[in-house]
Amino acid sequence: MPNFTKAINLIKASEKILILTHKNPDGDAVGSVLSLSLALDNLNKNNDIILKDKIPKVLEFLPGKEKIKYFEDLSEDDLADGKYDLVILADCAELERTGVENIEEIIKPAKNLLIIDHHPEREITNADFKITKIINSRSSSAAEMLFELFTEMEIKITKDIAQCLLTGIFTDTGGFQHANVSPRTLEVAAELMKRGPRINKISQNIFNSKTIPSIKIWGRALARIETDPESGMSVSYIDKQDLEKCGASRDELSGVVNIINTISDSKFSLLLTEGDDQKISGSLRSEEYKGVDVSKIAHGLGGGGHKLASGFETKDDIKSIVSKISGLVSKKEKDSSD
Numbered sequence: 001m002p003n004f005t006k007a008i009n010l011i012k013a014s015e016k017i018l019i020l021t022h023k024n025p026d027g028d029a030v031g032s033v034l035s036l037s038l039a040l041d042n043l044n045k046n047n048d049i050i051l052k053d054k055i056p057k058v059l060e061f062l063p064g065k066e067k068i069k070y071f072e073d074l075s076e077d078d079l080a081d082g083k084y085d086l087v088i089l090a091d092c093a094e095l096e097r098t099g100v101e102n103i104e105e106i107i108k109p110a111k112n113l114l115i116i117d118h119h120p121e122r123e124i125t126n127a128d129f130k131i132t133k134i135i136n137s138r139s140s141s142a143a144e145m146l147f148e149l150f151t152e153m154e155i156k157i158t159k160d161i162a163q164c165l166l167t168g169i170f171t172d173t174g175g176f177q178h179a180n181v182s183p184r185t186l187e188v189a190a191e192l193m194k195r196g197p198r199i200n201k202i203s204q205n206i207f208n209s210k211t212i213p214s215i216k217i218w219g220r221a222l223a224r225i226e227t228d229p230e231s232g233m234s235v236s237y238i239d240k241q242d243l244e245k246c247g248a249s250r251d252e253l254s255g256v257v258n259i260i261n262t263i264s265d266s267k268f269s270l271l272l273t274e275g276d277d278q279k280i281s282g283s284l285r286s287e288e289y290k291g292v293d294v295s296k297i298a299h300g301l302g303g304g305g306h307k308l309a310s311g312f313e314t315k316d317d318i319k320s321i322v323s324k325i326s327g328l329v330s331k332k333e334k335d336s337s338d
């Protein structure tokens with residue numbers, strides 16, 4: 001378990017705390033920021049959650065979601081100097097991943113940045129503020145880490161906090177199915193269930209509350225799967241037109257790449273999605289037994305993440321992304337056989 005002493009001292013010494021996470025927030029991101037905010041409320045600390053992107057519809061059942069503000073709705077005054085004395089970045093270790101252009105300008109007046117994350121880190125260089133990092137890449141989720149932090153701080157984990165944390169763990173482990181589940185993950189989940197939340201309810205909300213547009217967009221993505229024999233990759237894509245025709249939003253594609261990844265003959269899977277900004281984002285997945293570290297592929301394309309679940313964003317077109325990945329994977333195999 002990481003040492004939380006610095007983080008605890010920082011939180012105790014701060015009165016006005018800004019809570020941030022990564023763009024396109026997932027269940028762990030939203031569960032983490034909400035649980036943090038509810039916990040800080042209980043400590044009588046002023047706090048705000050500000051996000052870049054809207055939370056996915058399937059997470060709207062989470063308690064405290066009305067506390068979330070969005071950058072696009074705020075004026076410069078709302079983020080003026082001295083408004084915050086601490087910024088906490090949860091489930092995200094890189095400033096770029098917040099998707100907020102002037103992120104350094106927002107953090108600078110607060111002077112202190114606390115990062116709580118389970119993604120392997122990359123250095124933040126030349127920052128004009130003090131950075132305290134609590135990173136545990138062996139933890140299933142930021143939510144699992146926050147449970148440990150709250151416990152060490154003797155913060156009462158209410159039913160609402162437990163609901164947010166359990167949802168974060170549940171989603172980041174694919175419903176307790178991924179390789180990141182440790183005995184401790186299950187112990188923490190059990191502790192959280194004792195406070196009231198039910199896993200079947202969370203599962204119902206996350207996995208079994210699909211809309212017709214989302215099922216249609218999944219159908220398109222699945223019908224289009226191709227395999228690349230060079231790299232052993234199974235790949236599919238969804239462009240803006242597909243989303244429009246199905247009336248679906250991008251976040252409704254979450255989970256598709258995991259289905260693609262169930263193809264046992266392929267070594268890893270990739271789903272490419274076109275966004276409004278002309279950029280294409282890629283989600284990569286693999287399985288332990290398949291022996292591919294997809295974070296290396298993501299790094300090769302300017303992204304990052306975990307060994308078995310990573311992502312990237314690029315302005316390249318689909319064809320060149322696929323051939324780049326093919327190149328990256330076959331080069332790696334050559335290197336290791338040399």
Ligand SMILES: [Mn+2]
Pocket residue numbers: 028029091118140141142172
């Ligand atoms: Mn996470």
